[in-house]
Amino acid sequence: MRITKGLIIADPWIGYILGGTKDWEMRSSGASHRGWFALIRKGSGTIYGIARLVDVGSPLSPTEMVATFAHHRIAEHMIQSGEVAKWNTPWKLADVRRLERPIPYQHKSGAVTWVELDDAAIDGVAAQLEAGDMTIAPEAAARPDDGSRRDRVGRADTVTVEVSKRGRKLHIDIEWDDREPDAVAAVTPRPTPASPRPLTPPPITAAQTAAGRVIGEVEITDGNITNKHIYLRSFFDRFPADVIGGSNKATRARRDLTIDWGGTEPVQTDLDGQKKFFRARGWIGAFYQLHRAQAGDRVVVEEITAYRYRVSLRKQGPRAGAAR
Numbered sequence: 001m002r003i004t005k006g007l008i009i010a011d012p013w014i015g016y017i018l019g020g021t022k023d024w025e026m027r028s029s030g031a032s033h034r035g036w037f038a039l040i041r042k043g044s045g046t047i048y049g050i051a052r053l054v055d056v057g058s059p060l061s062p063t064e065m066v067a068t069f070a071h072h073r074i075a076e077h078m079i080q081s082g083e084v085a086k087w088n089t090p091w092k093l094a095d096v097r098r099l100e101r102p103i104p105y106q107h108k109s110g111a112v113t114w115v116e117l118d119d120a121a122i123d124g125v126a127a128q129l130e131a132g133d134m135t136i137a138p139e140a141a142a143r144p145d146d147g148s149r150r151d152r153v154g155r156a157d158t159v160t161v162e163v164s165k166r167g168r169k170l171h172i173d174i175e176w177d178d179r180e181p182d183a184v185a186a187v188t189p190r191p192t193p194a195s196p197r198p199l200t201p202p203p204i205t206a207a208q209t210a211a212g213r214v215i216g217e218v219e220i221t222d223g224n225i226t227n228k229h230i231y232l233r234s235f236f237d238r239f240p241a242d243v244i245g246g247s248n249k250a251t252r253a254r255r256d257l258t259i260d261w262g263g264t265e266p267v268q269t270d271l272d273g274q275k276k277f278f279r280a281r282g283w284i285g286a287f288y289q290l291h292r293a294q295a296g297d298r299v300v301v302e303e304i305t306a307y308r309y310r311v312s313l314r315k316q317g318p319r320a321g322a323a324r
Contacts, residue, residue: 003050003125006038006105006115010282014041015265016073018049018098024071024090027113030056030090038117038125039096040105044256044268045249045279047096047105050129057090094307097134099125102268107249134181143148212310215239219316220288222295228285230299230311233276247274258308261287266308287311 009017009025016022019038031053039049048254060068065079078084088101105121105308116160117125128134195237216235224230232239261283269280287293291313298314 001126001129002122003036003038003129004117004122005033006040006047006117006121007113008040008042008115010042011267011280012263012265012283012286013073013261014048015267016040017051017093017096017285018254019264020096021264022071022073023093023096024057024068025093026072026074026084026087026292027089027091028086030089033114038105038115038121040115041102041268041280042282044102045104045107045252046268047099047103047117047125048268050125050134051093051096053091054094055092057092058086060090061088095136097129097136099128099134101128103128104252108273112323188193193292212304214300214302215309217298217300217314219296221291221297225288225293228288229277230276231277231282232271232300232301235301236271236276238303239271243270243307244273245270247272248278252279255307259283260304260310262290262312263287287313291315 006235007025013022013025017025022185034053034055036050038047039051040046062079062085065072065074065084066076068090069076072090074084083264090177103121103124104119104317108116108118176318213294215238216232218231220230239257242254243257245251254269256268258266258268259278263286264282267278267280267283269278271277272279291297293313294316296316298316300312300314302310302312304310
């Protein structure tokens with residue numbers, strides 16, 4: 001099987017898809033494509049998995065968006081605020097599979113949503129698919145009963161008909177037994193679909209609690225929060241040299257870091273050597289939102305193991321001398 005198209009998806013949403021907790025990718029318009037495509041993590045230049053686009057639904061109202069949280073994982077406050085009003089069309093996914101080894105691809109100029117994969121990327125995905133080097137994601141959400149199948153218990157009515165011929169007359173004897181059956185199979189009621197819940201931090205993983213070595217921390221500003229980046233200048237030289245790339249994707253570093261930030265999926269990214277921050281930035285907005293970051297809070301970066309880091313937020317307490 002040759003997969004020739006890819007879809008660019010930002011963090012944390014691609015992490016939810018690969019983790020099996022999201023099976024609707026919300027977009028601003030429909031799509032004519034159906035079938036397999038590659039899952040590309042925004043800002044990474046890399047394919048992390050594959051999935052099938054099986055259907056595209058009609059645009060949803062805010063009420064419908066809230067009611068279908070289990071499919072798309074967008075928090076209610078983001079829906080009600082209008083922040084995601086544009087992205088109300090569900091692209092429905094199935095058969096999500098994570099690649100064991102992410103595959104780089106060449107991003108062609110002008111590609112915004114769908115990406116036409118280069119031959120090397122197509123062959124790389126096909127090779128892993130053929131070798132079975134993929135992890136199948138669990139189903140994203142328990143589906144409520146659509147009412148098309150229902151359990152029923154009826155009465156065990158019995159009709160006995162005897163037909164006999166007596167001379168030239170035909171006699172029909174009918175016996176009707178309307179007694180209740182000796183046993184009635186118990187019906188287990190279907191569970192009521194859970195009400196949508198606000199987005200909460202996922203369970204803490206071992207990697208997130210492992211002892212680490214602090215390599216630096218930095219105070220964040222309103223500009224950092226708005227533009228979704230973290231300045232690493234003051235301790236940039238403490239990262240390995242082979243994870244530092246140039247100023248654009250064409251000059252990516254030879255290898256990536258793995259960043260544990262509190263979401264369901266870690267992030268793989270190299271460092272922008274000119275701007276001196278993480279190249280992949282889609283997850284940073286989610287990180288700030290998850291921890292309710294404010295200007296003056298401090299981001300702490302710890303090294304857990306070689307090429308794996310933890311990014312956490314230390315809330316800034318009341319400043320000395322501040323007005324009460």
